Amino acid sequence: MAADPILLPGDYLDPKVLPSHPSKALKLGPGLLHIPPNSIVSTVAGRLCTDNKKNAVWVEYNSGRYIPVVDDLVIATIHHSATDFYYASISDYSSNAILPNLSFEGASRKSRPQLAPGALVYARITLANKHMDLELECVSASTGKSDGLGPLTGGMVFSVSLAMARRLMLPKPGEQGQLVLLEELGAAGASFEIAVGRNGRVWVDSKSVKSTLAIGNMIQRTDQEGWMVEKQRIMAKRMAKEIS
Amino acid sequence: MPRELGPSLNERQFFLQALKEEVRIDSRGFGDFRAIQLDFGDEYGVSDVRIGKTRVLTNITAEVTTPFPDRPFDGPFTITTSLSAMASPSFSGPPSETEVLLARLLEKTLRRSGALDTESLCLIAGRAVFSIRADVHVLSHDGNLTDAACLGVVAALRHFRRGDSEVKGEDVKVFTMAEREGVALSLLHYPLCVTFSFYEGEVVLVDATLSEEQMREGSCTIGMNKHGEVCQIAKLGGAPVDAVILLSCSNLALRHVERMSKVMEERLLEDAKRRYKGGIKAEPSSENARVP
Amino acid sequence: MPLDTSSYSLALLRLDGRRWNELRRITAQISTMPSADGSSYLEMGNTKVLCTVTGPCEGGGTRDRDRADIRVELAIAGFSGVDRKRVGRGDKRVSEMVSTIQSTFASTLFTNLYPQSTIHISLHVLSQDGSLLAALLNASTLALIDAGIPMRDYITASTAGSTSSYSSNDESADPLLDLNTSEEQELPFLTVATLGGSDQVSVLVMETRVQAGRLEGMLAVGVDGCKQVREILDDVVREHGKEVLKSGRL
Numbered sequence A: 001m002a003a004d005p006i007l008l009p010g011d012y013l014d015p016k017v018l019p020s021h022p023s024k025a026l027k028l029g030p031g032l033l034h035i036p037p038n039s040i041v042s043t044v045a046g047r048l049c050t051d052n053k054k055n056a057v058w059v060e061y062n063s064g065r066y067i068p069v070v071d072d073l074v075i076a077t078i079h080h081s082a083t084d085f086y087y088a089s090i091s092d093y094s095s096n097a098i099l100p101n102l103s104f105e106g107a108s109r110k111s112r113p114q115l116a117p118g119a120l121v122y123a124r125i126t127l128a129n130k131h132m133d134l135e136l137e138c139v140s141a142s143t144g145k146s147d148g149l150g151p152l153t154g155g156m157v158f159s160v161s162l163a164m165a166r167r168l169m170l171p172k173p174g175e176q177g178q179l180v181l182l183e184e185l186g187a188a189g190a191s192f193e194i195a196v197g198r199n200g201r202v203w204v205d206s207k208s209v210k211s212t213l214a215i216g217n218m219i220q221r222t223d224q225e226g227w228m229v230e231k232q233r234i235m236a237k238r239m240a241k242e243i244s
Numbered sequence B: 001m002p003r004e005l006g007p008s009l010n011e012r013q014f015f016l017q018a019l020k021e022e023v024r025i026d027s028r029g030f031g032d033f034r035a036i037q038l039d040f041g042d043e044y045g046v047s048d049v050r051i052g053k054t055r056v057l058t059n060i061t062a063e064v065t066t067p068f069p070d071r072p073f074d075g076p077f078t079i080t081t082s083l084s085a086m087a088s089p090s091f092s093g094p095p096s097e098t099e100v101l102l103a104r105l106l107e108k109t110l111r112r113s114g115a116l117d118t119e120s121l122c123l124i125a126g127r128a129v130f131s132i133r134a135d136v137h138v139l140s141h142d143g144n145l146t147d148a149a150c151l152g153v154v155a156a157l158r159h160f161r162r163g164d165s166e167v168k169g170e171d172v173k174v175f176t177m178a179e180r181e182g183v184a185l186s187l188l189h190y191p192l193c194v195t196f197s198f199y200e201g202e203v204v205l206v207d208a209t210l211s212e213e214q215m216r217e218g219s220c221t222i223g224m225n226k227h228g229e230v231c232q233i234a235k236l237g238g239a240p241v242d243a244v245i246l247l248s249c250s251n252l253a254l255r256h257v258e259r260m261s262k263v264m265e266e267r268l269l270e271d272a273k274r275r276y277k278g279g280i281k282a283e284p285s286s287e288n289a290r291v292p
Numbered sequence C: 001m002p003l004d005t006s007s008y009s010l011a012l013l014r015l016d017g018r019r020w021n022e023l024r025r026i027t028a029q030i031s032t033m034p035s036a037d038g039s040s041y042l043e044m045g046n047t048k049v050l051c052t053v054t055g056p057c058e059g060g061g062t063r064d065r066d067r068a069d070i071r072v073e074l075a076i077a078g079f080s081g082v083d084r085k086r087v088g089r090g091d092k093r094v095s096e097m098v099s100t101i102q103s104t105f106a107s108t109l110f111t112n113l114y115p116q117s118t119i120h121i122s123l124h125v126l127s128q129d130g131s132l133l134a135a136l137l138n139a140s141t142l143a144l145i146d147a148g149i150p151m152r153d154y155i156t157a158s159t160a161g162s163t164s165s166y167s168s169n170d171e172s173a174d175p176l177l178d179l180n181t182s183e184e185q186e187l188p189f190l191t192v193a194t195l196g197g198s199d200q201v202s203v204l205v206m207e208t209r210v211q212a213g214r215l216e217g218m219l220a221v222g223v224d225g226c227k228q229v230r231e232i233l234d235d236v237v238r239e240h241g242k243e244v245l246k247s248g249r250l
Helices: A162-169 A173-177 A181-187 A209-225 A229-243 B009-020 B097-112 B145-159 B210-215 B243-275 C005-011 C092-106 C132-146 C181-186 C212-247
Strands: A032-035 A039-042 A046-051 A056-060 A073-081 A085-089 A097-100 A120-127 A135-137 A150-152 A156-159 A192-197 A201-206 B036-040 B046-051 B054-065 B077-083 B122-124 B128-140 B165-168 B171-174 B192-199 B203-206 B218-224 B229-235 C026-030 C038-044 C047-058 C069-076 C117-127 C155-162 C175-177 C189-195 C200-206
Touching: A032 A056, A073 A097, A073 A192, A073 A201, A085 A120, A097 A120, A156 A209, A156 B009, A162 A173, A162 A192, A162 A201, A162 A209, A173 A181, A181 A209, A181 A229, A192 A209, A201 A209, A209 A229, A209 B009, B009 B210, B036 B145, B036 B243, B046 B145, B054 B145, B077 B097, B077 B145, B097 B145, B097 B192, B097 B218, B097 B229, B097 C092, B122 B165, B128 B145, B145 B192, B145 B218, B145 B243, B192 B210, B192 B243, B203 B243, B218 B243, B229 B243, B229 C212, B243 C200, B243 C212, C026 C132, C026 C212, C038 C132, C047 C132, C069 C092, C092 C117, C092 C132, C092 C200, C117 C132, C132 C155, C132 C189, C132 C200, C132 C212, C155 C181, C155 C212, C175 C212, C189 C212, C200 C212
Parallel strands: A097 A135, B077 B128, C069 C117
Antiparallel strands: A032 A039, A046 A056, A073 A085, A073 A120, A085 A097, A120 A135, A120 A150, A156 A201, A192 A201, B036 B046, B046 B054, B054 B128, B122 B128, B165 B171, B192 B203, B192 B218, B218 B229, B229 C200, C026 C038, C038 C047, C047 C117, C155 C175, C155 C189, C189 C200
């Protein structure tokens, strides 16, 4: 990880860092631009990441505003409802996304969740392009199961940076993202529910107001103060003791 | 449609539940301010106030003008506020209600209470006076703009030095800072604002953050000086609050005003020390100060 | 100087002959304008205010989709004051009063019954002689009652002052009720509005310097004044109600 080079906008990529795969074509991820014939230039400031198995290369960077991408999981706020849709908002100062009334687990014309304006839902983005309204769903279209999506009741929402949200969503946050906070909290005996939205919002619920706040604040501080693994361990243990 | 989301239902419920358990989201006490940081610029009359993530920059300027005909002895003192899109995207466009109320509150607290001795700004009656202008720029908005702005203006006014002046017959000469030491403004008292936010009819919070402000049912701003004189009260509608609670707020306000005055006093002193180069050394020299 | 404080301490009478806790004469009528949904005309001494209410009508809900918006318009006639002066809409004092009235009634009316609609309150000041904001609030309450918009209780307002100015630290200063223009110019005063004659203060505005110790007395007198005003307004509404019943319009 430490060896990953830092790129600034306009930096040309050294061909040596590119992954070399015998058969697959090279895939360029976010933040990189191919200038024919064979130079690759960074368009953002961030850390270069490579994946040899997939023969992919991209730049991991922290942007201010969330740009919706299909299949991202987000925490959306219901704005209002119409006959067939809920209009939900996923970030400040952006137009509303559409969430069909029936795209909840087990929802039918007769029974479907009633959501008041301001209610939170954990949803997946199904359509994101520049010409049409964003579309969301709270049920998997293929299996009909919610897979953990749906209305979020109780709890509290905390804002984090987009990079932090991505780190929290990594399959192995400890190895890939230097993030052991949640695992340590769980290991130390703190019980809580958490939902991470790619739009930089984290929903936390636990048995008491104090512990929810403590967990939320800890996630925010890890993000803002850049706590390293060791510090995360210490703070998680200390907090688990306090709230139990 | 530029629009702020505002707190969701879950956040509201959680916040109210937390208030019942006497906890605030940022784990402050109900009557506690966030950390106040006050800095001064290199020039005189520039103050930079930070209360948590709220940041307000104030700049004082003076110029010689002719006074208004109905007030020949008074130097005009104007306060302008600018809430630009920098502080929050919702502020773009025409002046919002927040901005008008902020300007009006500052005016009531500072101008109507006679904080600045405007008669001391007179050079020649009816002909020439110093006009003082305070420009308040909100750089970042995380609640409690009024208290931050008021502290900023008062601190900047106390820090400001206008050019020394000399009147010879009908002529007014204003010296630059290099020619003569500047003159501090004559302030009669130092009023500061404390804003209280009300929830559920009885919970009173001091120094609300932006999200706490969005969820409040009513608010009351009390302007006071450290001598216990109330300069201004503004509870402009909102949910009704018991009269007894409002009176207790005014007592609490005095405590905060005393504390803020102390912070201001200390910072002004530190700044004065920093600027004082020591008696004889302050004389202009031909040496370049930047070369050690 | 308009108020001779020395004469007050001798006879305990104010310049217009009132005692400290006396209101000026308040007369009011409701349903004065047939074209509006609700209207009122209120006099507090020489302060004269007209109010009309239109709505709730369609459109609005911009702040909150589940509630009615309240729009307030305030016009102060050029001839209403001592010197003829036009007060523009951009005037900060006017916009402060407008936003005060708006936010007071937003938390008093059951606006949640009228989602996505607007209630217009239009106020005209015909003559000013102190306690302007109080008169505006009282007139609005009457017009809103006339318009039949449900509210928690009456919002009634009055002003209270203190007999000596802030500079003299006079412990024997008496609080005064319901100030006129000359007293407002001379003395520290506050405007207070309460909900239904209770101790629940909905508006409290003070723009002058006063010793913190004197606040309690002033507030107590102001709140008491609101109770008296509430009785008077209640009588006005009841009187009007009787007439309506008599004429069989209901």
